[in-house]
Amino acid sequence: MSSTPRVWDAGAAREWVAVPRQGDDKYSRGVLGVITGSTPYPGAAVLGVDAAMRTGVGMVRYVGPSAVTGAVLARRPEVVGGVGRVQAWLIGSGMDAQKRSPTLADELGRAVREGVPCVIDAGALDLVGDATGPVVMTPHFRELQRALAGHDSDATVDAIASDPPRWAQRGADLLGVTVLLKGATTWVAHPGSAAISVTDAPGWLATAGTGDVLGGVLGALVATHAREIETDAATAMPALAATAAWLHARAAELASGGGPITALDVAEDLPTTIAALLG
Ligand SMILES: NC(=O)C1=CN([C@@H]2O[C@H](COP(=O)(O)OP(=O)(O)OC[C@H]3O[C@@H](n4cnc5c(N)ncnc54)[C@H](O)[C@@H]3O)[C@@H](O)[C@H]2O)[C@@H](O)CC1
Numbered sequence: 001m002s003s004t005p006r007v008w009d010a011g012a013a014r015e016w017v018a019v020p021r022q023g024d025d026k027y028s029r030g031v032l033g034v035i036t037g038s039t040p041y042p043g044a045a046v047l048g049v050d051a052a053m054r055t056g057v058g059m060v061r062y063v064g065p066s067a068v069t070g071a072v073l074a075r076r077p078e079v080v081g082g083v084g085r086v087q088a089w090l091i092g093s094g095m096d097a098q099k100r101s102p103t104l105a106d107e108l109g110r111a112v113r114e115g116v117p118c119v120i121d122a123g124a125l126d127l128v129g130d131a132t133g134p135v136v137m138t139p140h141f142r143e144l145q146r147a148l149a150g151h152d153s154d155a156t157v158d159a160i161a162s163d164p165p166r167w168a169q170r171g172a173d174l175l176g177v178t179v180l181l182k183g184a185t186t187w188v189a190h191p192g193s194a195a196i197s198v199t200d201a202p203g204w205l206a207t208a209g210t211g212d213v214l215g216g217v218l219g220a221l222v223a224t225h226a227r228e229i230e231t232d233a234a235t236a237m238p239a240l241a242a243t244a245a246w247l248h249a250r251a252a253e254l255a256s257g258g259g260p261i262t263a264l265d266v267a268e269d270l271p272t273t274i275a276a277l278l279g
């Protein structure tokens, strides 16, 4: 489908932030399961988990190597370690698919086949086709090229960079999932729907680890909208992806104030950004 892209704005984003209701508890708000990070990239797990908690979620369950779990807990002692019931999974940030251990392959395989919504990033993008529930994948240009390599030989990095909305849509149509394509403008596409753009992120956001933060924001939004996704995933998944990119861009703007930022700065400014959005 090629209708005019929609530019996501505050009014649209406000509809997709779950505010705790009277009587909610940590489970009814939504639990996010996270399998991210690795010995070479422990920071990706810390960044994603910190961002998820600061976006607002009932609980995060983290599954990973003990050293990475230690780093996550040192930053966020609220996190619960180990597998348990979750409303959504965030997987893949800070991982290398080529170096996946059998244990990790088993954990990731179980997660994507559980039927709950999955946010799939970086080193788990090869598992998109195995998922049995709704998926939003979060590639940058090189990652989208790799994900489409077996599907469309025209999908080069240069081609994707020269027309990101077309390739986000092509990725969504070929893989049958929601695609959030990262870049200076973020493009969200879903099979059969008009694309959504998220614009005006500061260029300072182009720094290591901000994509890992975005994964955490999106994971939290997906985990706190299980009911909406079950009712109408085709509406909810792209809307939640666009809202995550919008919050991420606005938190980056707030953190930056015109100057440089780190990925953790963006995560730290998420609560103020969300409070301002909710007014
Ligand atoms: N703190 C952390 O733990 C971080 C972990 N990260 C993780 O790192 C993994 C790899 O992500 P990438 O996006 O880098 O993966 P990509 O494989 O897409 O990018 C690597 C590419 O960048 C090229 N490259 C490397 N250094 C370069 C340089 N100095 N100048 C120009 N090109 C250069 C390489 O040749 C390669 O083609 C992912 O799992 C990601 O989640 C990143 O998010 C960065 C932060």
Ligand SMILES: Nc1ncnc2c1ncn2[C@@H]1O[C@H](COP(=O)(O)OP(=O)(O)O)[C@@H](O)[C@H]1O
Residues within 6 Å of the ligand: 140, 181, 182, 183, 184, 185, 186, 201, 202, 203, 204, 205, 206, 207, 208, 209, 210, 211, 212, 213, 214, 248
């Ligand atoms: N020039 C830019 N202007 C604004 N935002 C950008 C720019 N380049 C990248 N971004 C954003 O920064 C983030 C980088 O994510 P990613 O490439 O996954 O990095 P990392 O793997 O280091 O976390 C994405 O949210 C992307 O949309």
